Amino acid sequence: MFRWRNNTSHDQENDSVQHESKINELKAAIGPLSGRSLQYCTDACFRRYLDARNWNVDKAKKMLEETIRWRSAYKPEEICWHEVAVEGETGKIYRANFHDRQGRTVLILRPGMQNTKSIDNQMRHLTYLIENAVLNLPESQEQMAWLIDFTGLSISNTPPIKSARDTVNILQNHYPERLAVAFLYNPPRIFEAFWKIVKYFLDAKTFQKVKFVYPKDNDSVDLMRSYFDDENLPTELGGKATLKYDHEEFSRSMIEDDEKAAAFWGFDRKLQQAVNGHHGADGAPKPVDSASLAS
Secondary structure, three states: OOOOOOHHHHHHHHHHHHHHHHHHHHHHHHOOOOHHHHHHOOHHHHHHHHHHOOOOHHHHHHHHHHHHHHHHHHOHHHOOHHHHHHHHOOOOEEEEEEEOOOOOEEEEEOHHHOOOOOHHHHHHHHHHHHHHHHHOOOOOOOOEEEEEEOOOOOHHHOOOHHHHHHHHHHHHHHOOOOEEEEEEEOOOOHHHHHHHHHHHHOOHHHHHHEEEEOOOOHHHHHHHHHHOOOOOOEHHHOOOEOOOOOHHHHHHHHHHHHHHHHHHHOOOHHHHHHHHOOOOHHHOOOOOOOOOOOO
16 A cells, blocks of 8 residues: 655755755854854854855855954944944834744834934944844744834935945845844835835845835735734834833843843953943944854
């Protein structure tokens, strides 16, 4: 008597075996690591870089090596809240006090609340909050969700193209597969021209994660609600919650998280601040221009 084999299960097993082989191949290609690079390059990290490059080991190796160089120069794990706090005074980017339905950390971005001019400092602030979002992921999750609220956006405060390009560079090339989805809620018409340019900076994987939501488009609203509970979403994003950004309260939370980050990466935060002379963002190292957190 013949027995039908479950091809789906068999294919999944084959994929798993092949992926493990690719991870080991990438490890060997990268070679010996030490210090924080060793801590950063976990199996989950190798998997994310391979996934971002469609499991092409050579491309994943190039991408990961660029990140290792970037992290060594930029030191994103050492950024302290006091260095970027001025960037956060208006709550233009902050970590929400709720998660999505899958337990992912949520970042809320409000480009209409821009309050500074230096793109380098803005990117340092963004990097700090991405690191913080990763730090606060539950053990079962590797990804975060972004909610983009366009309240207050006008021609006068629309972000420059360089800001968008740098944001995409950091997210795509140095935090691959950390973004699960980005919902752009009710963008104004002035955003259309901006998006026509910005979308060409996105690779195919990231592009698929960007979702536009319009209050009168039931399908897009339903999609957003499949990710978020209405009771958590702020009214500005079509939900029922009244959320007011409190900079002092958020700052206290970030200062506590700075200690968590120092403990995770294994350095003395007070000693680091003393060595750096309590420098602000202006004294911080500049991002490495690249062509293309551990868990």
